[in-house]
Amino acid sequence: MTVITSSLLEEGRFLHGFGTRLTTRNDLPSPIHILLQVHGGRIVCLGEQMMQIQDPRSRIQDINPNLVTREVPEEPFRFDEGDSLMTSLPGISLGIRTADCLPVLLADPASNTVAAVHCGWRSLAQGLAENTVEAMASLTGSTPSGFLAALGPAINVCCYEVGLEVIRQFQENNIGPAPYAMRGGRYFLNLRAVAGSQLVKAGLLQEHIDDLNQCTACQPELFNSHRARRDEGRMVSFIRARD
Template structure:
């Protein structure tokens, strides 16, 4: 994290998009703080019960009942799509031309199910978005050096089509189990999701990584692996304000 005073990070290249509100909140922001922020912008938050699934919701109005799933998309102004995280990767997608946005929860389970790819495809079906027309911001998540996973996770990723290079290995051969990890591997969640976007045709120069730091190492961020008993989560959000034309 940089020494900024704002309680959330933004991707500066997205700032010029008219009416776009987005950010990756840090540990200073409680739910009440976040809700006050949304209200001050005239935006209605859409918060899911997250399941580590590949369930994607198209939102056209503030939902009456609690949603369950792991990705939200909309082209309706006035809504603020929310993903809550503590180690998982929050991904925000923008189609500036078609005025559509998405927020995607990418933990290892969702990433293994390629939820970010499915979200890009869902935006294509819903709004006519193309990968080449999308911009993506990948927020803070657990870093590869801290993200040990078992061999069964690696096997699942390889079966799902991911390259072995998404498994980092502290200076050793990529994808090879690291000595001292007792058969464990190190998953690079950010690289895995960036790889999905690149394979779809999202341009590399349109994939931004604001605050590409490790949630596990940085005390200003929440980390499930550092404090499993802490129920607090960071608020990551994207939406479009109503524009007066």
């Protein structure tokens, strides 16, 4: 098993996968547009028609100031910088690279739009999961209750120790709850619960969120973990609109 899939996204007939440390480039679809994270709230949309699905007059910056559009890349394998990647183009896969941060794959079956979201704590503290759903809804005119989401392998609450300042950052940004566990006076952040609550707040139904609940730090044979083992490798997760 070199790529992990979500039964929910499979039922929706979206080509997708969460890479592992065993994944090679041959396991990835081509062409693929891969995002290099910038630890913020930057949402990159591929394809000009994304702006025109709902209302050609609407300006994209009015929806979210951190949202940028890109032309369709000509190179088959290309990198870009941001935290979320979205498209309704069927011809290209979206990819994100993680090694502890939470990869979230989103799909709107109604408009055939997909997104790959790189959820580190800094991005989530800026509301990235919620903002990506809102941007997708605004751009497509779809209702988020029809959206599907899958949460891939990430460092779990069993292993993700953070400083109190991380918990406080969520409170200061007034971004909603930052669920954590306390053990021996130490704080352990629950990235899955943070992302899940943002998705629900943005309008997704709980039964449309498939949490694969695998911990990258606990399974060295399968996953890279930057925090647990200082792994340099990154795992690629991808999703593609239906052909």
